[in-house]
Amino acid sequence: MESRFGRICTNGHIISVVKEENLVTERGAALARGLSESFNTGMNMDYKNPGIEGDSHCQKCGSKTIDQCPSCESTYIRLEPPKDEFEGFQPPDYCRGCGEAYPWIATIKEKKAREEPFVEMDLESIGGQFYPNLIRQINSCYQIKANEATRVLYRKLLESLLVDILRGHYGMGKVELFYDKHEGRTHPFSTLLSNFKSGEDDIGTYSEAVGDDLYQSIEKFKHHGDASAHTIEPDISNESIEEQSEKATKVAKILFEMRENVHVAN
Numbered sequence: 001m002e003s004r005f006g007r008i009c010t011n012g013h014i015i016s017v018v019k020e021e022n023l024v025t026e027r028g029a030a031l032a033r034g035l036s037e038s039f040n041t042g043m044n045m046d047y048k049n050p051g052i053e054g055d056s057h058c059q060k061c062g063s064k065t066i067d068q069c070p071s072c073e074s075t076y077i078r079l080e081p082p083k084d085e086f087e088g089f090q091p092p093d094y095c096r097g098c099g100e101a102y103p104w105i106a107t108i109k110e111k112k113a114r115e116e117p118f119v120e121m122d123l124e125s126i127g128g129q130f131y132p133n134l135i136r137q138i139n140s141c142y143q144i145k146a147n148e149a150t151r152v153l154y155r156k157l158l159e160s161l162l163v164d165i166l167r168g169h170y171g172m173g174k175v176e177l178f179y180d181k182h183e184g185r186t187h188p189f190s191t192l193l194s195n196f197k198s199g200e201d202d203i204g205t206y207s208e209a210v211g212d213d214l215y216q217s218i219e220k221f222k223h224h225g226d227a228s229a230h231t232i233e234p235d236i237s238n239e240s241i242e243e244q245s246e247k248a249t250k251v252a253k254i255l256f257e258m259r260e261n262v263h264v265a266n
Contacts, residue, residue, distance in 0.1 A: 005076040007067040008091050009058035012104030015065050016054035017079065017089060052076065069095035070103065077102070114242075118142035118150055119157070120249045126256060134160070135252075142245075147236040148228040154248055155189070155225025158218055161255040162192040168262035169203055189222050206261040209254045217251050 007015040052067035067076055074097040079089035094101050117139035123132040134157055141149040163186050166178040177195045180187050187195070196203065197215055204210040224244075228236070 004079045004081075004089050005052060005067070006079045006089065006091070007052045007054035007065050008077055008102075008104070009061060009065045010063045010103035011058065011061045012091050012102075013058050013060050014079070014089065014091060015058060016052060018052055066103075069097055069100065071095060071100040072098035074098065114143045114145065116143075116245070118154065118241075118245050118248055119252050120245075121252065121256070130160075131157070131256075142241070145238060147238070147241045150241060151221075151224045151228040151236070155222055155229075157252060158221055158255065159186075159189045159192065161252075161259055162189075162196050162218075164259050165203065165206075165255065165262055166192065166195060166199075168259065168266055169199070169206075171266070193218060193222070203258070206258040206265070207254055210258070214251065214254060217247060221248065221251065 003020045004017050005020065006017045009015060054065060054067070056065055057063065058065055069075060069077065072095060075095065078092065078096065080092050082088055082090075091102065091104060093105055118141075119135050119138055121135060123135060126132055126135075134153065138150055138153045138157065141147075141153060163178050167175075170177050175181070177199075178186055178192060186192070193215070200210060221244075
């Protein structure tokens with residue numbers, strides 16, 4: 001099959017396709033063959049690259065379009081031929097001139113779903129429906145890279161566990177530690193955490209991990225959840241939230257351990 005060359009947006013949408021025979025100038029033909037070095041010093045420098053015609057920006061996503069490798073500018077982008085009669089030409093992954101990845105490869109990697117969970121736990125061991133379902137929601141958001149939603153839902157998980165631990169340990173005799181009777185709702189996260197920390201002498205018996213490191217981790221995740229829910233801030237980087245997954249799992253496991261021990265003891 002005769003080669004095809006294309007103008008493609010940086011997200012990988014094909015804008016226009018031409019045959020090699022339609023790259024009409026000597027310079028254009030050389031670029032198609034990847035021989036632009038032949039036109040360096042000593043040759044006629046009036047040769048111009050006419051470019052592959054097409055919109056300068058993609059009508060689907062608005063991104064810039066290119067017809068040459070942006071790293072070396074030595075070759076037109078040769079499209080991958082169809083694999084069968086039902087498929088059209090496809091953008092290549094790497095430049096045949098310099099070997100660098102084309103811009104849309106980074107976009108594809110960025111959009112690829114994560115396979116691992118944000119909170120890695122045995123859901124069957126937790127029991128009930130609320131917590132397993134909430135953790136599934138957290139992990140589903142994380143895997144499709146809905147990073148803001150992951151943080152907000154994880155904050156909800158921690159807040160709910162603090163309420164359960166305080167209620168399980170103190171009972172309704174000290175309902176004011178976790179419930180605001182006047183407002184008819186549980187206390188704000190900050191109040192729950194303050195009461196949790198104040199009861200360390202008693203509550204600390206349910207896990208050896210209770211202490212400043214746990215408190216600081218909970219505070220940090222609370223802050224992330226608050227910021228994602230209530231403020232306008234730049235998108236969270238994938239690297240940033242992926243680095244938090246291990247700590248998120250550790251904190252959740254500690255609180256679930258405490259919740260279980262509270263229920264056993266009371």
